[in-house]
Amino acid sequence: MDKKNYNYDVAIIGAGPGGFSAAIEAARKGLRVAVFEKEQPGGLCVNWGCIPTKTLLHVSNLLQTCQKMDNWGLSFEKRYIHFNKINNNINRIIEKYRSGIKFLFNKYDIMLYSSECYLIDNCQIKLDTPNKTITSKYIVIASGTVPLMPDIPGVNANFIYNSKQLLMNIHDIPNRIIIIGGGIEGVEFATIFNNFGSQVTLLEKKERLLDFLDDDISKLLYNELIKKGIRVYTGVYIKRFRDNSVDFYSGDSFLSLDCDIVMLATGRRGNLSSIKNISINQKDSFISVNHFMETSEKNIYAIGDITGKMQFAHVAMYEAQKAVMRITGKQFDNHRIYPVCLYTKPEVAFIGYTEKELAEKGYSFSTILYSMDNNLMSLLSKNSKGIIKIIYDKKSNMVLGAYIVCDKASEMISEFSVYIHNGLSLYDIDRIIRPHPTFSESIGEAVKTFFSE
Numbered sequence: 001m002d003k004k005n006y007n008y009d010v011a012i013i014g015a016g017p018g019g020f021s022a023a024i025e026a027a028r029k030g031l032r033v034a035v036f037e038k039e040q041p042g043g044l045c046v047n048w049g050c051i052p053t054k055t056l057l058h059v060s061n062l063l064q065t066c067q068k069m070d071n072w073g074l075s076f077e078k079r080y081i082h083f084n085k086i087n088n089n090i091n092r093i094i095e096k097y098r099s100g101i102k103f104l105f106n107k108y109d110i111m112l113y114s115s116e117c118y119l120i121d122n123c124q125i126k127l128d129t130p131n132k133t134i135t136s137k138y139i140v141i142a143s144g145t146v147p148l149m150p151d152i153p154g155v156n157a158n159f160i161y162n163s164k165q166l167l168m169n170i171h172d173i174p175n176r177i178i179i180i181g182g183g184i185e186g187v188e189f190a191t192i193f194n195n196f197g198s199q200v201t202l203l204e205k206k207e208r209l210l211d212f213l214d215d216d217i218s219k220l221l222y223n224e225l226i227k228k229g230i231r232v233y234t235g236v237y238i239k240r241f242r243d244n245s246v247d248f249y250s251g252d253s254f255l256s257l258d259c260d261i262v263m264l265a266t267g268r269r270g271n272l273s274s275i276k277n278i279s280i281n282q283k284d285s286f287i288s289v290n291h292f293m294e295t296s297e298k299n300i301y302a303i304g305d306i307t308g309k310m311q312f313a314h315v316a317m318y319e320a321q322k323a324v325m326r327i328t329g330k331q332f333d334n335h336r337i338y339p340v341c342l343y344t345k346p347e348v349a350f351i352g353y354t355e356k357e358l359a360e361k362g363y364s365f366s367t368i369l370y371s372m373d374n375n376l377m378s379l380l381s382k383n384s385k386g387i388i389k390i391i392y393d394k395k396s397n398m399v400l401g402a403y404i405v406c407d408k409a410s411e412m413i414s415e416f417s418v419y420i421h422n423g424l425s426l427y428d429i430d431r432i433i434r435p436h437p438t439f440s441e442s443i444g445e446a447v448k449t450f451f452s453e
């Protein structure tokens with residue numbers, strides 16, 4: 001088919017962070033763009049992920065802060081949690097994001113089809129509403145993921161929710177919640193409900209929580225969760241769910257715990273519904289792509305969570321840019337250094353290589369470990385432990401990776417993105433002047449310890 005005979009230059013399946021970013025980027029480059037979305041613009045991130053959970057974390061952290069104000073001489077005698085007001089605020093913020101996306105789609109003449117769709121071949125897309133077929137020269141699949149249901153007896157019981165179901169149905173704080181899965185989603189929800197005063201139990205089948213982090217960091221976070229009163233069991237095998245309880249083995253012990261609700265945070269699989277009729281290379285329910293985000297069909301790209309790599313909104317947005325640059329024949333740096341943030345209390349942020357990865361590669365590296373105990377902002381916020389860990393090349397002193405654990409870690413980690421992307425060394429970092437008092441001045445203090453060794 002000749003280019004001018006296509007309805008669009010780029011058709012994008014999904015209007016999550018990957019899809020809407022690709023659409024805006026492509027339209028800004030002068031391409032004719034259509035987006036297909038079967039639910040709401042914004043995808044998982046805006047509607048059921050980043051935005052509602054970070055709003056809940058914000059509100060529940062405020063509550064925690066108020067409760068700890070006594071020793072500053074501030075008392076809040078009565079505690080009310082009006083969950084319908086919280087929900088209203090969450091919905092207001094979500095709506096603001098959705099209309100922002102629609103505004104940009106209008107501004108850039110991007111056609112939004114509010115419909116489920118699927119590919120008939122590598123350039124034809126079939127829609128449900130309206131019932132028609134559309135053609136496009138390039139296709140970008142940004143269809144995200146769906147929750148993985150563990151194969152456990154009783155898993156369909158009515159007291160068991162995944163995070164989306166929980167966010168849709170929660171009107172009150174549960175007294176007792178059991179969260180299955182000690183990954184990022186699990187520990188963030190554990191933090192939210194613990195802040196709100198629920199009795200929280202976290203069950204993880206691996207021997208430690210968040211095992212993609214270095215040992216010392218996941219242990220530190222584990223200790224902080226325990227200190228806050230969250231019950232954590234690792235090495236867990238769940239036997240069944242029944243009558244508002246969970247039967248499980250933790251090591252050799254058998255336990256049965258009662259609860260009001262269970263939340264499943266047991267991972268996600270790729271949403272492949274749009275490619276059921278065509279053959280594109282896949283791996284474990286995710287679409288395989290090369291460095292340019294191209295699939296095995298040359299004119300079809302896949303970006304974001306559907307590629308099964310790092311399931312973060314900022315990664316999806318970056319991959320959107322990469323795909324559009326490829327489509328428009330432009331060069332683009334192929335960075336693979338993404339920050340990872342856990343919005344727990346304290347926050348944990350990480351970028352670059354872990355010690356474990358470097359050790360496995362036989363790399364010669366060393367670390368700086370700095371405690372933020374004497375940092376004024378840490379002292380003022382009266383929060384749990386703060387540390388900075390910098391992993392650097394032993395010969396060149398270039399930064400290879402970094403962890404930050406403290407309030408605002410998710411903001412501070414971008415400093416290390418700049419260092420790593422630009423190949424900067426500890427000497428370069430030492431020359432940077434940061435304002436006082438701030439959390440981030442600890443980065444400078446941490447580096448100073450290297451020069452005093």
Ligand SMILES: Cc1cc2nc3c(=O)[nH]c(=O)nc-3n(C[C@H](O)[C@H](O)[C@H](O)COP(=O)(O)OP(=O)(O)OC[C@H]3O[C@@H](n4cnc5c(N)ncnc54)[C@H](O)[C@@H]3O)c2cc1C
Binds near residue numbers: 013044045048314
């Ligand atoms: C509880 C939770 C909290 C999270 N918090 C964070 C966070 O704080 N920070 C962060 O970076 N990431 C967070 N994430 C992850 C983040 O939400 C995802 O990485 C991000 O949304 C992925 O974007 P995407 O565009 O690849 O896919 P999605 O956002 O999943 O969007 C895919 C879209 O495609 C649509 N779609 C699928 N199939 C079709 C079809 N056949 N036809 C039409 N439309 C279709 C879907 O309806 C959906 O809207 C969180 C996730 C969860 C579950």
